[in-house]
C-alpha cells in the first residue's frame with residue numbers, strides 16, 4: 096500500500112530534493128524531508144520537514160531517529176540527494192573546504208545509510224537512492240573534488256548493493272545531467288571564492304564560468320524532471336544500478352567509460368586547456 100510508504104529525502108529545501116518531496120507526497124507517500132534551511136520545506140500534504148545538516152553526525156542521528164519514532168520503525172526509501180559543488184582550482188581550494196565537500200556529498204550519504212539499514216534489513220525491504228551526477232563519470236576543470244565525491248558515491252553504492260541485496264535492500268544511483276536549480280550558481284560562486292590572491296587560475300575560472308552559462312541556457316532538464324527519475328529509481332520493481340533523465344546523459348556516460356581519453360581531447364578543444 097503506497098499510502099503508508101515512507102521516504103526520507105535529504106537536501107529537500109531546493110531544487111531536485113524539494114521537487115521530489117512534493118512529488119512523493121502527491122503520490123501518497125509519507126515524506127520526511129531534511130535540509131539546513133528547514134523553513135524552506137513545505138510542511139503540508141504529507142511532508143514532515145526536519146532540520147538536517149548531513150555533515151553533522153548528531154544531526155544525521157536525530158533525523159533518522161525522528162523518522163523511526165514517527166513511523167514505528169519504518170523507512171522504505173532514503174534519497175541521498177544533498178550536495179553541492181566546491182569548485183575551484185585543485186591546487187588552491189583550502190583543505191577544510193575539500194573535506195566539507197566530501198562530508199556533504201559522500202560521508203553524509205554513507206552515515207545516513209548506515210543509520211537506516213538496520214530498519215530496512217529488519218523489514219527485509221528497502222531502497223537507497225544515491226544522487227550522483229553524469230559528473231561521476233565525466234568531469235570538467237575546477238570540479239576535481241566534486242567529481243571525486245560523485246565517483247566515490249557510485250563505487251560505494253555498487254559495493255553496498257552487492258552486500259545488502261540478499262536482505263531485500265537495493266542501492267541505486269541517479270545520474271542527473273545539467274538541471275535547473277541553484278547548483279550552478281553555488282559552484283561558480285565557490286570557484287571565485289576559492290581563487291587565491293594573484294592566482295594563475297583566474298582565466299580558467301572565467302572560461303569554465305562561460306561554458307557553464309552556455310550549458311545552463313541550453314539545458315532543458317528541470318528539477319521536477321529529476322524528481323520523476325528519483326521516483327522511478329525508488330519504485331522500480333527491477334532496480335537498475337544507474338538511472339538517467341535523458342538519453343544524452345546516458346550516452347555521454349557510456350562514451351566516457353568506454354573511451355576515457357576522449358573527454359580530455361574534447362575539453363582541450365572547447366576550453367583551449
Ligand SMILES: NC(=O)c1ccc[n+]([C@@H]2O[C@H](COP(=O)([O-])OP(=O)(O)OC[C@H]3O[C@@H](n4cnc5c(N)ncnc54)[C@H](OP(=O)(O)O)[C@@H]3O)[C@@H](O)[C@H]2O)c1
Nearest residue numbers: 106108109110111131132148149177178228274276277278
Ligand atoms: N543541478 C545540476 O545540474 C546537477 C547535476 C548533476 C547532479 N546534481 C546533484 O543533484 C543533487 C541536488 O542538487 P540540486 O541541483 O537540486 O541543487 P540545489 O538546488 O543547490 O539543492 C541542493 C540541496 O542540498 C542541500 N544541502 C546542501 N548542503 C547540505 C548539508 N550540509 N546538509 C543538508 N542538506 C544540504 C541544500 O539545502 P540547505 O542549503 O538548506 O541545507 C539544498 O536543498 C546534488 O547532489 C547535486 O550534486 C545536480
